[in-house]
Amino acid sequence: MTETFVIAQGGGPTAVINQTLAGAAIEIRKRHKDARVLGALHGVRGIRDGNFVDLSALSEQDLRRIAATPSAALGSTRDKPDAAYCEVILKGLQKAGATAFIYIGGNDTAGTQQILADAAGKDIAFVHAPKTIDNDLVENDHTPGFISAADFVAGAFLSVDLDFRALPGIYVGIVMGRHAGFLTTAAAAWQLDEDSGPHLVYVPERAFSPERFIDDVREATSRHGRCIVAMSEGVTAEDGRSVVENLVPPDRLERDAHGNVRLSGGDLGMTIEELIRTGLPGARARVDTFGYMPRGNIATINETDAREAFEAGAFAVEAVARGGGSVALQYENGETSPQLVPLANVAGKTKHLPDDFMLPDTNQISSQGRAYLERLLPRKFDPAKPFV
Amino acid sequence: MTETFVIAQGGGPTAVINQTLAGAAIEIRKRHKDARVLGALHGVRGIRDGNFVDLSALSEQDLRRIAATPSAALGSTRDKPDAAYCEVILKGLQKAGATAFIYIGGNDTAGTQQILADAAGKDIAFVHAPKTIDNDLVENDHTPGFISAADFVAGAFLSVDLDFRALPGIYVGIVMGRHAGFLTTAAAAWQLDEDSGPHLVYVPERAFSPERFIDDVREATSRHGRCIVAMSEGVTAEDGRSVVENLVPPDRLERDAHGNVRLSGGDLGMTIEELIRTGLPGARARVDTFGYMPRGNIATINETDAREAFEAGAFAVEAVARGGGSVALQYENGETSPQLVPLANVAGKTKHLPDDFMLPDTNQISSQGRAYLERLLPRKFDPAKPFV
Numbered sequence: 001m002t003e004t005f006v007i008a009q010g011g012g013p014t015a016v017i018n019q020t021l022a023g024a025a026i027e028i029r030k031r032h033k034d035a036r037v038l039g040a041l042h043g044v045r046g047i048r049d050g051n052f053v054d055l056s057a058l059s060e061q062d063l064r065r066i067a068a069t070p071s072a073a074l075g076s077t078r079d080k081p082d083a084a085y086c087e088v089i090l091k092g093l094q095k096a097g098a099t100a101f102i103y104i105g106g107n108d109t110a111g112t113q114q115i116l117a118d119a120a121g122k123d124i125a126f127v128h129a130p131k132t133i134d135n136d137l138v139e140n141d142h143t144p145g146f147i148s149a150a151d152f153v154a155g156a157f158l159s160v161d162l163d164f165r166a167l168p169g170i171y172v173g174i175v176m177g178r179h180a181g182f183l184t185t186a187a188a189a190w191q192l193d194e195d196s197g198p199h200l201v202y203v204p205e206r207a208f209s210p211e212r213f214i215d216d217v218r219e220a221t222s223r224h225g226r227c228i229v230a231m232s233e234g235v236t237a238e239d240g241r242s243v244v245e246n247l248v249p250p251d252r253l254e255r256d257a258h259g260n261v262r263l264s265g266g267d268l269g270m271t272i273e274e275l276i277r278t279g280l281p282g283a284r285a286r287v288d289t290f291g292y293m294p295r296g297n298i299a300t301i302n303e304t305d306a307r308e309a310f311e312a313g314a315f316a317v318e319a320v321a322r323g324g325g326s327v328a329l330q331y332e333n334g335e336t337s338p339q340l341v342p343l344a345n346v347a348g349k350t351k352h353l354p355d356d357f358m359l360p361d362t363n364q365i366s367s368q369g370r371a372y373l374e375r376l377l378p379r380k381f382d383p384a385k386p387f388v
Numbered sequence: 389m390t391e392t393f394v395i396a397q398g399g400g401p402t403a404v405i406n407q408t409l410a411g412a413a414i415e416i417r418k419r420h421k422d423a424r425v426l427g428a429l430h431g432v433r434g435i436r437d438g439n440f441v442d443l444s445a446l447s448e449q450d451l452r453r454i455a456a457t458p459s460a461a462l463g464s465t466r467d468k469p470d471a472a473y474c475e476v477i478l479k480g481l482q483k484a485g486a487t488a489f490i491y492i493g494g495n496d497t498a499g500t501q502q503i504l505a506d507a508a509g510k511d512i513a514f515v516h517a518p519k520t521i522d523n524d525l526v527e528n529d530h531t532p533g534f535i536s537a538a539d540f541v542a543g544a545f546l547s548v549d550l551d552f553r554a555l556p557g558i559y560v561g562i563v564m565g566r567h568a569g570f571l572t573t574a575a576a577a578w579q580l581d582e583d584s585g586p587h588l589v590y591v592p593e594r595a596f597s598p599e600r601f602i603d604d605v606r607e608a609t610s611r612h613g614r615c616i617v618a619m620s621e622g623v624t625a626e627d628g629r630s631v632v633e634n635l636v637p638p639d640r641l642e643r644d645a646h647g648n649v650r651l652s653g654g655d656l657g658m659t660i661e662e663l664i665r666t667g668l669p670g671a672r673a674r675v676d677t678f679g680y681m682p683r684g685n686i687a688t689i690n691e692t693d694a695r696e697a698f699e700a701g702a703f704a705v706e707a708v709a710r711g712g713g714s715v716a717l718q719y720e721n722g723e724t725s726p727q728l729v730p731l732a733n734v735a736g737k738t739k740h741l742p743d744d745f746m747l748p749d750t751n752q753i754s755s756q757g758r759a760y761l762e763r764l765l766p767r768k769f770d771p772a773k774p775f776v
Contacts, residue, residue: 013554015547041776042554053775065772071550075776078555155687159403162459163684166401166430167466171680266661266675269654287654291676292559296551298769299543299688381686384453387441388429388463 006098008040010105013071014145015301016309022067023313043077047092070296086115100125100320106132111347125324129316133295136180138351139341141331144309148302150186152294157187161197168226169284178234181353187230189377197228200363204234205353214279247271394486396428398493401459402533403689404697405519410455411701431465435480458684474503488513488708494520499735513712517704521683524568526739527729529719532697536690538574540682545575549585556614557672566622569741575618577765585616588751592622593741602667635659
């Protein structure tokens with residue numbers, strides 16, 4: 001029987017998600033000379049609607065060019081299928097003659113694969129290949145997409161810190177991350193010395209207190225002559241609700257299909273600006289929303305990230321041969337490699353920033369956190385220290 | 389007599405302003421073996437307060453490392469001295485034994501040099517060396533600092549456009565630029581084809597109408613399946629006031645010492661989000677403020693920009709020999725080179741985006757505008773076209 005692999009991409013794009021797509025497609029043609037490889041457009045929607053592109057028809061050169069292109073070349077979706085939707089997807093897969101379905105995405109994507117695997121029996125192998133700039137998949141040391149986005153964040157904060165040495169003030173950069181603060185901590189990866197920003201790092205894993213924030217900013221400003229703040233868009237208040245949810249008027253809050261409040265960096269940014277305006281009157285304060293800039297930025301694609309994402313895609317084909325599951329990037333004996341874990345281990349779960357990555361009761365990265373960042377994000381730039 | 393050169397940096401930092409500093413310092417030691425080179429800290433404030441670093445004491449290697457570092461190594465200032473302040477500066481220069489003062493900055497900086505030159509007579513040579521990401525200095529084909537910032541903007545919009553192909557919606561990126569739209573037009577430099585974003589470009593030189601904006605976004609969305617918007621923070625309404633000034637409550641408007649309204653991308657961003665929420669209900673819309681990220685970003689330092697900035701600094705020393713004036717990057721016969729022009733030609737003047745850089749009565753770049761961008765910003769990335 002001719003093997004038919006269906007591949008799709010789900011959730012937020014990354015700079016290297018196409019590496020995983022190409023890694024899988026190229027490995028399939030190595031192992032299965034006559035296999036069909038169908039790319040479903042816009043994730044499971046493409047399977048539902050029968051929208052496929054024939055990736056088997058592309059040359060390896062074309063696939064490698066797609067690999068080097070950021071964002072999901074097949075398109076993506078935020079759909080998080082329930083059992084009924086999964087039945088429709090299953091019919092679509094059967095209609096396409098699929099013998100395997102590789103779905104590249106985050107923990108929701110793993111969740112979809114689990115429902116499908118439970119419903120389908122053994123005729124189709126379901127594989128989840130990891131991707132997320134949030135770095136929040138359990139079983140993974142880190143996730144494809146994270147390092148490139150983190151490189152962007154590290155370079156931007158290094159640069160903004162130099163800018164604010166020249167013209168002092170308070171700077172807040174708001175970074176994507178609803179539940180996990182990994183990407184925000186990357187702001188500290190390339191600090192030059194003890195005086196370097198970010199001086200304060202706010203992650204969703206630590207409760208945010210507006211009063212405490214103003215005190216911290218005041219103290220950092222008096223110590224460093226400026227204050228650089230890295231803040232996750234998902235920072236939460238003591239009551240566990242997001243700061244945006246607590247402080248933005250309810251009629252402005254936008255919710256997605258799953259009831260999640262849309263975390264616009266803009267809403268949070270204006271809230272933070274207002275806090276500073278009130279709490280530190282007269283201070284020069286600037287807030288930028290990094291938003292979409294880090295996640296698929298073509299100028300900061302990291303080579304290690306690209307290679308690991310490709311390897312994760314290639315290993316997804318091995319995972320098919322082993323009957324399915326979730327591909328996880330694991331770290332052992334100084335090496336990162338893809339391993340196969342059960343879908344249930346990853347589906348719907350969120351890995352949080354380990355508690356010891358931050359110093360207790362502060363907004364500072366600990367030496368453990370720093371060691372992790374230094375391992376994943378070796379310094380790319382080593383500028384001179386300014387005279388000021 | 390030993391020559392004493394004072395050098396300072398003014399206004400917003402750029403990615404290559406230290407190239408100009410190093411270019412001048414290295415050229416001085418070539419021409420004047422025993423000259424003293426004093427770097428004034430935080431612009432004219434350093435001269436006023438007698439805060440100098442001795443740049444003559446540094447090795448050429450140290451100077452070259454500083455050159456490669458973004459943001460003003462000497463620190464900067466927003467001070468825009470009046471006649472009385474200039475008298476204090478002049479005394480400071482005399483006290484330091486200055487025979488020349490090279491001030492690296494924008495049109496306000498040129499203005500300071502003009503006041504000083506008029507007051508000082510011939511004992512000190514006053515030179516303005518250009519720098520601004522806004523690209524808004526007259527007499528200059530383009531300004532040091534612009535190309536690096538523009539590279540950032542071009543790459544970010546190319547990337548965000550790919551992101552929004554995968555997950556469609558409306559995206560607005562707000563880019564620095566109070567009076568001149570050059571940096572915002574750079575968003576279009578690396579479009580892949582006619583379908584590529586930005587689909588709409590809003591610059592301060594064209595009046596912004598909220599109603600028209602919504603119509604344009606609706607039309608672009610129906611044509612491209614998504615809408616990517618590049619908008620200058622300084623967009624102005626029909627009445628000539630900035631959109632921020634018109635739409636943000638007066639008690640929130642922050643003004644600087646010159647009465648300029650602070651153009652927070654955040655304020656404008658929230659105003660634009662609200663416009664879209666009201667005008668196109670239910671649309672997925674995201675607004676990011678680029679803010680400080682493009683202007684001194686260490687990840688997107690452009691080699692041509694760095695070289696031209698260095699050459700402008702070296703030529704500033706020649707300008708001293710010729711008695712002072714403003715260094716301008718001019719373009720003739722396919723070559724860019726620094727030339728000497730009178731300070732009065734540049735001081736306090738703003739170069740605007742030429743009217744024919746935009747198509748009449750649209751928010752689209754014209755072929756003239758495109759030719760200028762292509763000359764300054766040769767394509768750095770040529771990704772594959774996605775399947776969606």
